[in-house]
Amino acid sequence: MQSINFRRYLPVGKPAIAIEFLNSWGIDEIVLIDITASKDHSRKKYDFIEEITRKCFVPLTVGGGISSVDDIRALLGFGADKISVNSYCLAHPEFISEAAKIFGNQCIVVAIDAVGSSPSDYRVYNAAKGAVMDVSPVDWARKAEAMGAGEIYITSVDRDGSKKGFDLGLIDLVARSVKIPVIASGGAGKSSDVLDVFCRTNASAVSAANFFHFSEHSVIVTKSILRSKGVDIRLNTHADYEKSPFGDDFRLKKRSEAYLGDLLFERIEKEII
Numbered sequence: 001m002q003s004i005n006f007r008r009y010l011p012v013g014k015p016a017i018a019i020e021f022l023n024s025w026g027i028d029e030i031v032l033i034d035i036t037a038s039k040d041h042s043r044k045k046y047d048f049i050e051e052i053t054r055k056c057f058v059p060l061t062v063g064g065g066i067s068s069v070d071d072i073r074a075l076l077g078f079g080a081d082k083i084s085v086n087s088y089c090l091a092h093p094e095f096i097s098e099a100a101k102i103f104g105n106q107c108i109v110v111a112i113d114a115v116g117s118s119p120s121d122y123r124v125y126n127a128a129k130g131a132v133m134d135v136s137p138v139d140w141a142r143k144a145e146a147m148g149a150g151e152i153y154i155t156s157v158d159r160d161g162s163k164k165g166f167d168l169g170l171i172d173l174v175a176r177s178v179k180i181p182v183i184a185s186g187g188a189g190k191s192s193d194v195l196d197v198f199c200r201t202n203a204s205a206v207s208a209a210n211f212f213h214f215s216e217h218s219v220i221v222t223k224s225i226l227r228s229k230g231v232d233i234r235l236n237t238h239a240d241y242e243k244s245p246f247g248d249d250f251r252l253k254k255r256s257e258a259y260l261g262d263l264l265f266e267r268i269e270k271e272i273i
Contacts, residue, residue: 020055022212025219026237027058031153031207033084033111034064035127046074053079061109061153067092072099076107084153086111087128090140093147100148109183110144111153112137114170122170125157137170138177145178152178153207156186161210163189165196172201183207191222198231 019030032052049062062075063084072083083103089095089110100108114137116122124133124140141152154174156167166187175182181204184197188208197206212218223235224244 019052019060022219023055023057024237026223026235027212027219028234029059029061029205030056031061031063031084033062036064046071046078049075049078049080063109063111067095069099069102072103072107076103082107082109082151084109084111086113087126089144090124090126090133093143096144096147096149100150105148105150108149109151109153110141110149111155112140112144112174113155113157115157116170117158117167119169119173122173127157137174141174141178141182145180149180151181151183153183153185159187160185162187163210165189165193166206168196168200171197171203175202175204181205188212191218191225194222195226195229195231198226199229 019032022030032049046062053060056079059081060079061082061084062080063086065088066072066075066083066085067088075083083099085096085099085108096108096110113125113127114122115125115132122137124135124137125131126133137154141154144152152174154171156170159165159167164187166184171182171184175184182202183205184201184203185207188194188206188211190211193211194206194208197203208218220235220237220240223233224240226233227235
């Protein structure tokens with residue numbers, strides 16, 4: 001689904017098809033969240049994950065409505081690599097410790113949704129209840145780490161689906177408050193937004209949904225730009241844009257017909273050899 005500020009949700013397509021596409025275009029990890037499971041506990045059906053994992057060849061994190069060790073065990077049994085927990089832990093933080101003790105810290109990702117626009121007013125948002133909590137994302141991230149979380153997945157609700165770029169202040173604030181990896185989410189609209197996270201925050205990874213679903217070749221283009229700017233990131237697809245020129249707007253520059261002809265000849269020559 002395409003999410004916009006956690007209020008509007010528009011269908012994109014079948015998860016299995018999206019995962020097959022992302023696999024082909026060089027994504028490093030995939031996060032799959034059932035956004036309705038926390039509100040409707042009768043929907044706890046995880047067997048569809050098995051179909052998805054058959055097409056997924058990168059680490060897969062699964063979340064949504066998880067409130068027991070049995071939920072986690074079922075998802076791991078169906079092929080998930082990591083588990084994302086969120087709303088349930090806000091009321092039951094001890095669940096993080098219980099899960100980490102049984103399955104290992106590396107398996108437990110604590111997702112934090114946050115609202116606000118400055119350090120003084122950032123607050124944790126409980127999406128299951130549609131309520132803003134009187135706790136800062138920094139304090140909650142630190143507590144989650146102490147309880148055994150292996151990663152923090154921080155999302156700006158205000159930037160979600162906006163394509164206005166990530167909330168770098170929020171991301172860096174949380175990333176510098178903990179020692180475990182922090183994944184930034186919410187707001188990607190162009191490749192330079194991803195670059196900003198790596199250059200201007202202490203986050204370990206970037207997550208994007210709408211941008212990768214609706215922008216042609218976005219995964220490969222973004223990775224090529226990151227590598228050209230010195231970011232150490234894997235780019236192992238057959239196709240890439242490593243030697244392609246990008247403008248100041250991080251879009252591909254047009255090339256002259258003569259240059260394209262030379263490029264085509266060079267490629268043919270290399271393939272023949």
